[in-house]
Amino acid sequence: SATALFSSAQEKGTLKKRPISQPLVKHIFTADPSAHVFNGKIYIYPSHDFEAGIKEDDLGSHFGMRDYHILSMDSIGGKVTDHGVALDIKDVPWAGRQMWAPDAAYKNGTYYLYFPVKDKSDVFRIGVATSKNPAGPFKAEKEPIKGSYSIDPAVFKDKDGSYYMYFGGIWGGQLQRWDNNNKYDANAKLRTAKEEAILPRVAKLSADMKSFAEAPRTIKIVDANGKTFLEANNDKRFFEASWMHMYKGKYYFSYSTGDSHFINYAIGTSPYGPFVYKGVVLNPVEGWTNHHSIVEIKGKWYLFYHDVQLSGKTHLRNVKVAELKYNADGTIQTINAYY
Numbered sequence: 001s002a003t004a005l006f007s008s009a010q011e012k013g014t015l016k017k018r019p020i021s022q023p024l025v026k027h028i029f030t031a032d033p034s035a036h037v038f039n040g041k042i043y044i045y046p047s048h049d050f051e052a053g054i055k056e057d058d059l060g061s062h063f064g065m066r067d068y069h070i071l072s073m074d075s076i077g078g079k080v081t082d083h084g085v086a087l088d089i090k091d092v093p094w095a096g097r098q099m100w101a102p103d104a105a106y107k108n109g110t111y112y113l114y115f116p117v118k119d120k121s122d123v124f125r126i127g128v129a130t131s132k133n134p135a136g137p138f139k140a141e142k143e144p145i146k147g148s149y150s151i152d153p154a155v156f157k158d159k160d161g162s163y164y165m166y167f168g169g170i171w172g173g174q175l176q177r178w179d180n181n182n183k184y185d186a187n188a189k190l191r192t193a194k195e196e197a198i199l200p201r202v203a204k205l206s207a208d209m210k211s212f213a214e215a216p217r218t219i220k221i222v223d224a225n226g227k228t229f230l231e232a233n234n235d236k237r238f239f240e241a242s243w244m245h246m247y248k249g250k251y252y253f254s255y256s257t258g259d260s261h262f263i264n265y266a267i268g269t270s271p272y273g274p275f276v277y278k279g280v281v282l283n284p285v286e287g288w289t290n291h292h293s294i295v296e297i298k299g300k301w302y303l304f305y306h307d308v309q310l311s312g313k314t315h316l317r318n319v320k321v322a323e324l325k326y327n328a329d330g331t332i333q334t335i336n337a338y339y
């Protein structure tokens, strides 16, 4: 079982069950934490949830976020600093609404913030903004990344120094509108139970970190027999929240199953996959969404995730961290966020 962090605090807030970890900050709502270690410090790039006053629906319209705040801390369990507004939607010339789950990367003295937001025609695109400081403020490019679409970018640096962006999310994340050749169909339907589930995407980034070096490719998540999942396998198939990390030379692709609420993972030997399904990283949390990152800090591994302890509302979340452990064979020990 996961090691409890901040276990001296027994607060439950609105939760039904007692949590293993406490919210990292309580003065704002935060979600979708993408954690990185830059210059020996921990930086968290979360969504900044707030009450937009929009009715809840299956498209996630109630997630009406308008800016990003970056959090940092010197060590796990240490003081958390909120660095204020790092990027505001009004400073992204092409943006319409809904700033969803971001990620960040560093290369040659510049930090890159990658973020999904709907453009003015209500189509999700992925933007990039730059800063000399990991905590921002960030300056957005005038256009979204050419050829980008859907949500939840996760940028991974491979051992040879190349960077890859993993992305995509179905339902409100619009991935079902993009076919395998990256063509758009505003009227495309979700897959039916017997059809192959929609696959996540990856694209190598160009040297400038602001464009794709190739057209996005699909990523195969397969079972032990090499078969991709059907939409009916909704406790295993990809929904949103891609993350990539490397452990002992293998590529670990993890993701949320959305409507069945798990964080699952699959292992491969190339950044492009295929990835063989291995199991559950994090069981469902309280609140509809489940979204995470996995990072090594000073020789230990951590899962950053969120739940709704402070608010009891799906769209007003709070980020948390728990230790993550591997078994000797490289499989991950499933974390339960509650006792």
Ligand code: FUB
Residues within 6 Å of the ligand: 031, 032, 047, 060, 063, 100, 101, 151, 152, 169, 240, 241, 289, 290, 291
């Ligand atoms: O925070 C908005 C959306 O909710 C994210 O982009 C999804 O991954 C889900 O967590």
